[in-house]
Amino acid sequence: MERPNVQRRDWIMVKTAPDSEAVECQVYNIHDDGTLFVGYFQHSFKTTKLRVDWNGEFWQVVVKP
Numbered sequence: 001m002e003r004p005n006v007q008r009r010d011w012i013m014v015k016t017a018p019d020s021e022a023v024e025c026q027v028y029n030i031h032d033d034g035t036l037f038v039g040y041f042q043h044s045f046k047t048t049k050l051r052v053d054w055n056g057e058f059w060q061v062v063v064k065p
Helices: none
Strands: 011-015 023-030 036-042 046-054 059-061
Touching: 011 036, 011 046, 023 046
Parallel strands: 011 059
Antiparallel strands: 011 023, 023 036, 036 046, 046 059
């Protein structure tokens, strides 16, 4: 599947693995390498921030080395 065109402030669905549940995240920044910096509300009071990349099927969390 083709990489969706997203912009800052768009909402996207993010997964950690193909069989995991998706979380709705807002795009905060788009990096030159194509990865996105996104955030979502965890338990309605804490903002969690992630870096995600398009893996060909869905937006997936980039694991830090």
